[in-house]
Amino acid sequence: MVISSSTVRSALGSVRSCARQFSTTQSAVFWNSPTRGFIPQVNKTPASPMRRTVTWLEALHAREEGRPVSVSHSLESLGENHEAVIEDRTMDDSFTSISLPFKQDQWLLDAYVNSAGRLRIGQIFQDLDALAGVIAYKHCAPADPTIVTASVDRISLLKRLTVLNDIELYGNVTWTGRSSMEISIKAKTVPNNEVFLTANFTFVARHPLTGKSYPINRLVCNNDTERQIFERAESYNAAKRRAAKQGGLLASPPNAQEAEIIHAMWVRLSAYEDPNSTLELPPGVVPMSKTTMHSTMLMQPQYRNRHSYMIFGGYLLRQTFELAYCCAAAFTHGMPHFISLDQTTFRSPVPVGSVLYLTASVSYTQHQPRSATGSPAGTFVQVRVDSTVRDIEHGTAEDSGSFTYTYFVENKSASVLPVSYSEAMQYLEGRRNAIRSKDFGDALKGLGSLDLPITPTDGAPVLGK
Numbered sequence: 001m002v003i004s005s006s007t008v009r010s011a012l013g014s015v016r017s018c019a020r021q022f023s024t025t026q027s028a029v030f031w032n033s034p035t036r037g038f039i040p041q042v043n044k045t046p047a048s049p050m051r052r053t054v055t056w057l058e059a060l061h062a063r064e065e066g067r068p069v070s071v072s073h074s075l076e077s078l079g080e081n082h083e084a085v086i087e088d089r090t091m092d093d094s095f096t097s098i099s100l101p102f103k104q105d106q107w108l109l110d111a112y113v114n115s116a117g118r119l120r121i122g123q124i125f126q127d128l129d130a131l132a133g134v135i136a137y138k139h140c141a142p143a144d145p146t147i148v149t150a151s152v153d154r155i156s157l158l159k160r161l162t163v164l165n166d167i168e169l170y171g172n173v174t175w176t177g178r179s180s181m182e183i184s185i186k187a188k189t190v191p192n193n194e195v196f197l198t199a200n201f202t203f204v205a206r207h208p209l210t211g212k213s214y215p216i217n218r219l220v221c222n223n224d225t226e227r228q229i230f231e232r233a234e235s236y237n238a239a240k241r242r243a244a245k246q247g248g249l250l251a252s253p254p255n256a257q258e259a260e261i262i263h264a265m266w267v268r269l270s271a272y273e274d275p276n277s278t279l280e281l282p283p284g285v286v287p288m289s290k291t292t293m294h295s296t297m298l299m300q301p302q303y304r305n306r307h308s309y310m311i312f313g314g315y316l317l318r319q320t321f322e323l324a325y326c327c328a329a330a331f332t333h334g335m336p337h338f339i340s341l342d343q344t345t346f347r348s349p350v351p352v353g354s355v356l357y358l359t360a361s362v363s364y365t366q367h368q369p370r371s372a373t374g375s376p377a378g379t380f381v382q383v384r385v386d387s388t389v390r391d392i393e394h395g396t397a398e399d400s401g402s403f404t405y406t407y408f409v410e411n412k413s414a415s416v417l418p419v420s421y422s423e424a425m426q427y428l429e430g431r432r433n434a435i436r437s438k439d440f441g442d443a444l445k446g447l448g449s450l451d452l453p454i455t456p457t458d459g460a461p462v463l464g465k
Contacts, residue, residue, distance in 0.1 A: 056301035097170035122318035129314030149313040153200040175233030179213035336407035364430025
């Protein structure tokens with residue numbers, strides 16, 4: 001049978017027409033979706049409240065021409081000398097929640113589980129940071145300053161998820177200074193409303209034209225409970241500022257107890273290194289330098305934040321978390337379980353097009369015997385991830401922040417051994433972090449068995465089917 005060229009062209013035209021119609025229909029369905037208010041960051045769609053106002057090509061051309069990337073900011077139209085109008089806001093005014101309907105959407109669930117069938121915490125980190133940004137902008141309205149993540153004060157896993165229900169993330173502003181605010185977020189399972197994760201962020205407001213600090217709306221308390229929350233946050237932020245001025249071990253040398261710890265480890269190491277000694281490192285004792293892992297990434301525009309030129313903080317959290325996870329797993333030869341992220345300060349922004357270097361190493365370990373209440377035996381592993389950013393030509397490097405993650409590895413005994421003085425200081429800093437944090441033993445309460453993958457409840461989609 002001979003098919004004429006006109007017949008082929010006609011058939012191709014019909015296919016293209018159907019494709020265009022299908023594409024248009026799908027787009028309309030998407031934009032009318034009830035989830036338009038918030039799309040989880042894993043989907044990276046323009047429907048997110050953190051959506052960019054211009055494409056990357058538009059932003060790039062604007063920067064090359066030396067003009068503002070966008071005129072959508074209300075402050076840009078008012079000029080550099082505009083004086084902010086400060087208003088009162090309550091905690092309820094900034095309250096925002098989002099839902100992750102895992103039981104109804106198996107493909108959404110598929111994007112949030114890891115290779116072991118557990119919840120992929122790094123994906124949740126991205127949504128936490130995005131939600132915190134939404135809350136921050138909501139508090140500052142109607143002003144529209146540039147808002148950036150200054151620090152992650154703490155993220156704690158309170159309960160291990162072994163049965164996967166729908167998840168709701170919710171939070172609000174709990175404290176404000178002149179241009180900074182603390183945002184508290186919780187994650188709970190639905191419908192039983194069990195809180196399994198808490199997170200605290202600090203955001204700061206900047207004038208989009210000058211880059212200077214921009215005053216934000218005041219937070220007022222309506223009752224004693226809100227006042228206690230505010231005062232707790234205010235006390236914490238004051239302590240954080242004092243600690244930053246003290247400079248840690250750079251300005252505060254080891255105390256007597258810490259000096260004894262370092263000396264004991266040095267004596268132990270000297271015995272192992274003595275050529276006349278038959279002692280060998282016990283199994284599970286690993287020199288700190290042997291735990292190091294590296295990652296190098298080019299920062300692409302698809303991961304930029306609302307202000308076009310800088311990388312989204314939640315993306316950095318996910319990348320550092322997963323590198324730290326790999327480091328803890330290789331160190332213990334076991335399956336790490338996330339416990340907490342300690343205070344993390346974003347020291348400098350990470351521009352699109354820059355090269356990000358991540359270095360992870362085990363900085364501190366602590367053994368946990370099996371308790372009388374049934375808490376499992378194992379090892380707490382603290383991993384520090386240092387991040388450095390360079391431009392693409394590999395010019396001057398900038399320290400963009402350090403991230404300290406704590407994991408628990410069940411039924412594994414492993415110890416990190418610092419060798420150099422620098423490593424000893426990193427070990428002591430890890431120990432201080434552990435002391436400042438809630439007692440490690442308490443972190444296991446309610447976690448139950450840690451080796452089971454999460455399983456859907458009745459009616460939930462089953463992975464692999």
